[in-house]
Amino acid sequence: MRRSCAPSMLKVRELEKRRKIDKLFEKDEHRNDEVTTSSLNEESWGTSRNRGSQFEGQTVKENKDTFHTKIIFNVVWREMTKKKHKTWDGDGLLEVQLNTPRAVLKDSTGKYMGTNTKFEIDNLQEGYQMVVGGKEIELLEQITDSNQYFALKKQYAENRWNSEEQLQSKEATKKLKISPLYQSPYNVKNGVELNNETNQRNNAAEGSILTDTGKLSFNVVWREKTTKKNKIWNGDGVFDIHTDVKRGVLKDERGQEIGVVENVNLSDAVVGSILVVEDKEIEILDMVTNNKPQKLNVAKSNAPKPREKRALTKTNGFILPSPPENYLSELNPAFLPIHAVEVSYRLAQLLRPHQKDGIAFLYKCVMGFHNPKYRGCILADDMGLGKTLQCLTLAHTLLKEGPYGGERVLHRILVATPSSLTRNWEKEVNKWLKCERMYAFVAGGKHKLCSYSKQQHVPFVITSYEFLLANVSEFQCLQFDMLICDEGHRLKNESTKIVAALRELDIPRRIIITGTPVQNDLREFYSLAEFVNPGIFGNYQEFHLHFERPLQQSQSPEASIEVKNLAAERTRELMQISETFVLRRLQEVNGQYLPRKYEYICFVQPSELQQFLLQKALHLYTQRKETILKDLTPFQIITVLKKICNHPSLVARTKTPNLLTRTLERSLPDCTEMGPFDSSKLELVQHFLIASAIQNGEKCVLVSNHTKTLNMLQGLCDFLNIKCLRLDGSTSLGERNDNVEKFNSDSDDSLVFLLSAKAGGVGLNLIGASRLILFDNDWNPATDAQAISRIWRDGQTRDVHIYRLVTAGCIEEKIFQRQTAKISLGDCAIQNITQNNEDVMKFTAEDLSNLFCLQEDYSLCQTHENLNCNCNGDGENLTLEAQTNNRNINALMNWKHYKAPFDTNFLEDACLENASDNLMYIFCTQTE
Structure with missing residues (x-):
């Protein structure tokens, strides 16, 4: 029978094994450091004083050849798994030899983990994932500074020496059971050198850690006891050991007690050890102490500082506003010290100026800086301005820290969205916050909410309005700190079931995201405001009498001076209140990042x-x-x-x-x-497709509100032998995403995308096309506006042309005029354009209800006549006098007006040179 080794023999073998690993680890460093192998003998490992003298004697010389033949990356790694929701197990370092392709993976302590020789060097860039030694890794960033690299190697060596010192001083550890807690990697990492003598070090540790309260506190991670092979931690916590009664208490990150254990052995409370507390397992990370160590000498260290803090210090990162002094006693009743809240540097460098302004606005709203009673807001930015990114950046920041004592404000966030956008939100969370180790749980379909109990460390819960309404009781069991409602105009009717369900959740902070806060009347705006900030306008009857009725009365051209003055006063009051919780910016603020946009309103004469x-x-x-x-x-x-x-x-x-x-x-x-030829609009589209798609090879989007019209347009594409893709209400979610990706790909030969305005007007990015035709109009201008904005957004590289077709002299032109009135009503509440009431599009009740009259003379454009415009129809800019005297649809006065016969060069640029037979008028505008 084979005898087991004596303990002393195990100790010798352990030291011999570590010596061999050190020699392998330091092969590259010997070429750059003036360190002899004799200085690393076993006798020099005993005390920290000897190690300190070694490092003081070293002079690291940067070897440029190393970085010509080797590249190094910071990485995260995990064991290979088939789980759907994967998490990373730890940090590490990937060293890649360039001359003979070979990648070596090491963990955060420098321990060898695996090698890979089958990879393409050109693929090695930030975000690339690969497999090394049975581990999945993702490259975070490349280390280009050799000093940083050697400092990391030096840190790894110190961590290993610490382990050996703890192994050799096991007897001393038994006498002073808390001394290993003091010798944590944190002290070595920050360059703290202990005193020369072991007894002095132990005394210093004893004096700094033992307190009069008789309690030791440790930062831990915890999980439910399980027999699974691949275990994951459920969350962070604190483990308090009461030394007088040997009792341990486990608390979660909110301070709630979740476990108690008696007869705790202090010798087991060592950094890295795993303990059992009732039905939970914990791992000790480090010890919490407010006392400073006694007589510690701070030695110079080459260890790198945390990456994010260094970058923020260097660039004076994006700091959010401080709490106002007038509400400080209500906002901070505990009088905690005010802490500067800083946005992550990784996110801050991606934000544009208008997005930073939006995040600061959202922050002040949800923190109650305007008024502690109201902690909600409406982000009503136009499409394509990054509303999702602004909300995620705010959430990430408040999940990390807060303004009062640095304590974080949020722990869990609920995102409610249309069912077609749940996966889009999950992708956005992964896209922007994956590097910050934050993920999302999508509730719906196969993923029931009960599954979230095993992933409660995930801060984002994403669900559809329909799933939330059907499972509101389950959502009530979870405590959410903030609610984000995407496409929030769905909440415009405060009496609907979904609004009632969301209110039952009683979430204190609420954000509505919508590009169209007012679609029909100001009552919808009141419903949204009442949802995010209950009581800010009183009840609806008070809002109607005080605000809505005066504004509606002033829209009539027959309104008296007194009515207009009252409306102007109420508008200023409404704007003053709305500005505290509503933020609305148009696409023009993003114009400097986008190509030019040309918009055409084409009035066509109906066929015989x-x-x-x-x-x-x-x-x-x-x-x-x-x-x-x-x-x-x-x-x-x-x-x-x-x-x-x-x-x-x-x-x-x-x-x-x-x-x-x-x-x-x-x-x-x-x-x-x-x-x-029997439809003037269809004939125009036919000539347009021949000029743009067939002759120029440009991709185009055709939008309609009706499925049968899309069928007709698809038949026209087949007749012209133009390959097309389609998205309407019958298109599945998977097919929807596939069609969008194909159309945006340069390798796909589809030149036309048929789009349903209602089914595809939200959450789509069709930047593969540079031209879009809105074939028919909807009563709701928001539907058309959403569809039109699909191609003029981030990622577009070509000039964009957008066409709106209107059959003149009949109901279609009346719908267009009604749309214009609705846009005016929304802008009154959001953009304060009523400072000059005469510049608002106004129609009498008779104009709006007279839908069933046909125009006798089709050579005239009724919309142009309503402008009272005296232009010659040649596209010349209008004079200021003509604008001032106008009483009707002055929002179109800044457009250029063209009438038949048209300039040939103008039609060629618009790809309409062969479609001029039925064209009567064209309104055109350009956005730089």
């Missing part, structure tokens, strides 16, 4: 068949009481008129035809005789 059908449909509607069409509703006639404007053939394709459509079908020619 369209004019005939429009007149007949309106005649049947006006005479309905005397015919069998007496039950015909205004909604039905509006639907039919819009179909005729798109193409007469759509009238015959109705699934549930009524008497009106059946009557109109008898007037239609045979389907084989109809074509694009």
Whole structure:
């Protein structure tokens, strides 16, 4: 039988093993350091004094050849796993030999972990993931400074020597059981050299750690006891040992007691040891102490400082506003010291100026700096300005620290979003916060909320409004510190179930993200404001009488001077309150980062068949009481008129035809005789696609609010042999993402993307296209605005052209005018353009309700006539006098107006040179 080694023999073998590892580790360093092997003999390992003299005698000389043949990366690593939600196990260092490709992975103590020789050197860059020695790693950043590299190697050597010293002084450790806690890597890392004599060191440790309270505190990580092979920690905590009664108490990061253990052996409380507390396992990280060590000599150290702190000190990082003094007693009742809250340097360097302003605004709102009673806000930035990034940066900052004593403000955040955007939010969290070790849990589908109990260290919970409404009781069991509602205009009706469900969660800080805070009337704005800051405007009756009614009355051109003055006063008051919790910026603030944008409003004359059908449909509607069409509703006639404007053939394709459509079908020619020429808009699109897609090879997006219209446009693309992709309400989420990625890829030969305005107007990025046509208009301008903004956003490299097609003289032009009025109403509440009430688009009630009248003279543009514009239609800029005298739609006065016949060069630039036959007017504007 083989005998086991005596303990003394084990000790000798352990020292011999470490000596061999040190020699391997220091091969490269011997070429650069003036250190002899004799100075590293076993006799010099006994005391810290000898080690200190060794390092003082070393003069590290940078060897440039090392960094010509080797590159080094900071990395994170984990064991290979098939889990869906993976976490990193630790930090490390990857040394790559360039002459003979070979990568060596070492952990944070310099211990060898594995080697890889099969990799491409060109792929080694920040964010690249690879496998080394059975470990998955991700490259964080390259170390280019040799001093930093050798300082890290020196730190690793000190950590190993510490372990050997603890092994040799085991007897001394038993006599003074708390001394190993004092010899933590933290002290070595920060260059603290202990006193020469062992007894003095022990006395200093004893005096600094033992306190009059008889309690020792340790920072720990904890998890539930499990038999799984790959275990993960659930969270951070503090483990207090009461030395007088040998009782240990485990508390989580909120200070709540989660476990107690009796008869604690102090010799077991060593850094790195794993203890059991009731049904939980803990690992001791380091000891918490407020007392300074006695008589410690601070020695110079080459150990690198933390990366983020060094960068912030160097660049005076992005510091958020300090609390206001007038509310300090309410905001900080414990009178904790004021702490400067700083945004992570890694995130701060990615932010644009308007995004930094937005983060500072959000911070002041959720912290109650404007008023401690209200801690919510509405981020109403235009599409493409980075609203998601601003919210994530704010959340990350407050998850790390706060202004009062440095204590963090947030622990868990709920993100509610439409179901189609949950994965987008998860991607955004991984994109911006993955390097900060923060992840998200998506609740919905297969991922039930009960699974989150095993991942409560994950700070972000993302869910859809539908899933939250169905499982509101489960969400109530979790305590959230902040709520983020994406596409928050869904909460515009305060009586809906989802609003009630969100209020039941009782989350103190609420942020609404929306690009369209007002879509129909100011009541919607009141509902959003009441949700984020309950009571800020009183009840709705008070808001209506004090704000909404005066503003609505002033929109009429017949409004008296007294009504206008009252509206101006109430507008200023409304703006003064709204500015404390609403932030609205337009895309122009991002214009310097984007290419030029050209917008065209194209008014086309209806074809002869369209004019005939429009007149007949309106005649049947006006005479309905005397015919069998007496039950015909205004909604039905509006639907039919819009179909005729798109193409007469759509009238015959109705699934549930009524008497009106059946009557109109008898007037239609045979389907084989109809074509694009029967619709002025479709004919324009045909000539446009030939010029832009076929001749110039430009990608284009065609947008419509109706599925049958998309079918018609797809048929036109097939007729022209143009390959197209499509996204509408029937497109699955996976197919949706695939189509978008294909279209944005340069290798894909699809030149047209067919997009449903309602199904695809949110969360899409179609920067592969440089031209977009909005084929028809929706009553809600926000729907069209969302769809139009799909191509003019970050990542676009070419000039963008956007076309809005309007059939003149009929219901489509009335819809366009109504849209303009809605945009004006929203801007009154958000952008304060009512400082000059005469510059707001206004329509009388008669103008808005007169939808069923056709224009007799199609050579005139009714919208241009409403402008009272005296221009010649040649695109010349308008005079200031003409703008001042205007009383109607002055928002379009800054656009250039063109009428037929058009300049040839202008049409060629717009790819409309062959589509001018039916064009009456074109309004054009350019954004630099």
